[in-house]
Amino acid sequence: MGPLTIDIMRQALARVGPAERSRLGWIIGVAEQSVNQDDELAELAVRQAAADTRTAQAVWVWLEASTSVRVDNAISGSAQVSGNVLQVGEVRGDVHLYAPAASSIPVPRQLPPPPAQFTGRLAELDALDQLGAESRVLVVNGPAGVGKTALLLSWLHSRTERFPDGQLHADLRGHGPEGPASALETLGGLLRAFGVDRIPGEAAEAAALWRSVTAGRRILLMLDNAVTAAQVRPLLPGTADASVVVASRNRLTGLGVDGAAFLPVGLLDEVAAAGLLERRIGHRRAQAEPAAVGQVVARCAGLALAVSLVAARLAARPQLTVAAAAAALDRENGRLAALRLDGEPAVQSALDASCASLAVAPARLYRRLGVLPFGEFGADDAAALTNEPPLVAEELLDALVEANLVEELGADRYRFHDLVRLHAALLARAQESAADAEAALRRVVQWYLAAAGAAERILTPSHAVPRHDDGEVRQPPPFAPDDQAAALAWLDRTRTQLAALVRTAVAQHWDQLAWQLVDAMHPLFLRLRAPELGDELHRLGLAAARRDGEPAAVARMLTDGARRLDNLGKPAESGAWYQQAYELACDEGGLKEQAQALHGLGRSHRSAERLTQAEACFREALRLREAIGYRRGAELTRLLLAEVAMARGRPESAVPELESAHRTLMALEDPYEAARALAFLGQARTALGRFDAAAQALEEAAGLFRGAGSAYWEARVLELSGQLAEAKDNPEQALACYRESLARYQQVGAADRDRLSEAVRRLAESEG
Known part of the structure; x- marks a missing residue:
């Protein structure tokens, strides 16, 4: 050397x-x-x-x-x-x-772009360097519009190489009109960034899973618009190698017990504010009117947001003098002083002046964006609000981005600063007729219903209804008609917007739209679980369906909602909902609906280990489904009958049911459910000592589940493969299968992980 x-x-x-x-x-x-x-x-x-x-x-x-x-x-x-x-x-x-298998999940790189015109704040940047080296949790607090987010983004983008395992961002919506984001909602987004597609229904379990997923990872987490320490605490990662930065209007001193360091951010001084304005409008233009620049800075009162808004207006209008912009701030502040935003007249004046310079169409879109029940949106939302084609809506959004009224996040995603969103909502109430605002909002609900319905027809065609009340929706859904992965990803990505629109439809007394939107979200709850959200929305949907007076809708809300309750581990309440659905079906005379309710009621009995009652319900459901020629439904009931037989130690009775279900479901082109039949068939053959046939069934099932993107069932097949290895007296292979199964159960947040942890512990101890 x-x-x-x-x-x-x-x-x-x-x-x-x-x-x-x-x-x-x-x-x-x-x-x-x-x-x-x-x-x-x-x-x-x-x-x-x-x-x-x-x-x-x-x-x-x-x-x-x-x-x-x-x-x-x-x-x-x-x-x-x-x-x-x-x-x-x-x-x-x-x-x-x-x-090595290529990972399908890229390393998260979620930080919004750094501000293009950031200036000043040298002392704050130095303080961030020092505090960031001393503490893994850093809280930056200050008034609304002071530039906390811009400061943090400018600083963080210079440090991203220190966090090779991911940089994540979450808006906690502390001051949004829909209320702060819940811990479970935020944790769901963070976990999905690391490929976890099954989120626990309880916030405490999701937080524990988040700590497990982040253990040992060098990650950065930025939490914007936090309102309390309690909102932040469940989101702290489970590793000392992670850094968390929090932006808040409040001090959040409660995070001091978590070792947080605090940096208050004040107003810009006159020099920094003038520098920010000059960087946007150009040195020559600023030097030509130094007195007017001082007037603008004084009117903006040191708020970075206000300075940025005025600078954007001047940059977009080269013929406008700085003196004219200062005079406009004086006029608007006096004329619309009543429309203060959180006590910030400087922001009010700047926003009013920016909107006054907009053309008619972008100004209309700006106001109507204020009626949305969520703060992040895209061109499809804008198209529905304006009743214009998406390409036209994109041009209107570009105008708002140019005016610095809307922040562009990339990939057709935009958002409001919460003060700007409040301003848009105030203008909508002041300048839009109630009828126009309501019609715009209804079109948004109808577009989401049309898109969710299209996703449902792709992912779960047997569940989809023939027609929704989606009005005259002009734009197509944002995924191809045969792209299952894209349809499921869209449902996952827009779950927050969909939930907000269900609540909005209920508040607006649009009962048919409310229950239909819940109904169309079925693939989201089936494939990605989200049991807690599904429980809330099905309760809202059930009440809306009852007000709508549509028995078939009530039955769908009862049976689907009961399944969400079953997933939450509430078999008693789930059974009560299924029982109501069965009684309603008997009153209405629908045999298919009766069979559906009995099928679900049997599931509730099975979850509660009441095997005799479960088998009786499944037998009657099978009889009804065969009588009406509902082949797919009959085979799904056979699957559950086989599961009951296995639970009773009778694998020889389960095998013919499973073989029949597999053949029929493949013939009906339902590979996902056919793969479930194969998985159970592998389990039954293992119990009968038919090891080669069991291995063949499990291998084929694993391939089908990989194709369907079902991480949960991949984990289940690995568990069954471990059981097969144990039956063949191969503990090393069994332990390897169990460990891989456990890792995947943990990834999707499945309760099965407790069972697998015990299996891994047992075999590891026996090997030792």
């Missing part, structure tokens, strides 16, 4: 994490005792390790060998090696190479 290489390693010490630092320091100490060559390859490898922490691990192994330190490793049995590996020495026995 040559002197130059050792010097490079010393420089690299400052660029790596604590674990790599200790390793590299140890190697330097050994190398200094055995300086005998200046190998160009060694220098090249160490240079690469200094720039790339992934390479550092492999180089560490190689350097150990080159410094006369021998490390002997043995790999045997079913062990596997993943990641970057460097072999030094002999390789004995067979070598098998496997290509």
